[in-house]
Amino acid sequence: AADNFQRLTLTGKHVLVTAGPTQEAIDPVRYITNHSSGKMGFSIAQAAVEAGARVTLVTGPVQQTTPDRVERINVTSAQEMLIACEAAMPCDILIAAAAVADFRPEIYTEHKLKKDTDTDDGLILRLIRNPDILATLAKRSDRPFCVGFAAETQNILHYAAGKLKSKNLDLIVANDVANTAIGFNSDENAISVIDRQHKQTHFAQTSKSKIAQQLIEFISKKL
Numbered sequence: 001a002a003d004n005f006q007r008l009t010l011t012g013k014h015v016l017v018t019a020g021p022t023q024e025a026i027d028p029v030r031y032i033t034n035h036s037s038g039k040m041g042f043s044i045a046q047a048a049v050e051a052g053a054r055v056t057l058v059t060g061p062v063q064q065t066t067p068d069r070v071e072r073i074n075v076t077s078a079q080e081m082l083i084a085c086e087a088a089m090p091c092d093i094l095i096a097a098a099a100v101a102d103f104r105p106e107i108y109t110e111h112k113l114k115k116d117t118d119t120d121d122g123l124i125l126r127l128i129r130n131p132d133i134l135a136t137l138a139k140r141s142d143r144p145f146c147v148g149f150a151a152e153t154q155n156i157l158h159y160a161a162g163k164l165k166s167k168n169l170d171l172i173v174a175n176d177v178a179n180t181a182i183g184f185n186s187d188e189n190a191i192s193v194i195d196r197q198h199k200q201t202h203f204a205q206t207s208k209s210k211i212a213q214q215l216i217e218f219i220s221k222k223l
């Protein structure tokens with residue numbers, strides 16, 4: 001019966017999920033990235049599809065199997081992720097679980113960088129800001145219900161509430177990535193969700209798939 005209820009809650013809705021890290025190329029053989037496994041985003045996509053939604057999952061490079069009935073779009077860089085998300089619009093709900101690289105190398109070098117005499121003292125790599133995918137989509141006139149993730153190592157709820165406001169979100173999921181039991185790459189998570197009214201809801205530590213189901217149920221009630 002509980003399953004049945006869940007299956008019906010997002011029927012007819014299109015859910016767009018971002019997941020995984022992005023990779024920002026330096027040259028043909030090198031890149032900048034982070035430790036995101038994609039597990040949380042993939043679990044959310046699966047929970048949304050089980051709740052009856054049509055799900056588009058835009059993901060950076062990860063080792064995860066695609067949940068049944070989820071449309072998966074693979075991307076590499078943050079810029080590609082933004083383009084893929086814009087192409088997947090409109091959607092009813094956006095859940096931005098990706099750990100998007102905030103910066104990319106200003107210059108992509110077409111050939112492999114060599115250790116020439118200019119670099120005896122080291123190499124300075126200049127980085128520039130990537131677009132903010134979530135904030136960009138939250139500014140559109142066909143803006144969906146927007147859910148962000150705040151990966152923090154300190155002042156978690158304070159920073160998360162700041163992101164909710166600055167990116168104009170409906171919900172922010174605060175995540176303590178300093179705690180290795182629940183952070184990047186782990187199988188479990190514990191989250192606090194903050195809404196526009198500053199109401200906090202805590203979900204205790206459990207598997208990422210259970211957290212994802214609880215989050216999807218919570219979001220469907222807020223719609």
Ligand code: CTP
Pocket residue numbers: 018078096097098099100101102130131132133134135147148149150151152163
């Ligand atoms: N995000 C995004 N595009 C970016 C950076 C972040 O869509 N270029 C999204 C993430 O997917 C997440 C939310 O914004 O849902 C918050 O990401 P986070 O890295 O915690 O916050 P930032 O705004 O990047 O701030 P900082 O890293 O400085 O804490």
Ligand code: CA
Pocket residue numbers: 100101102
């Ligand atoms: Ca960031």
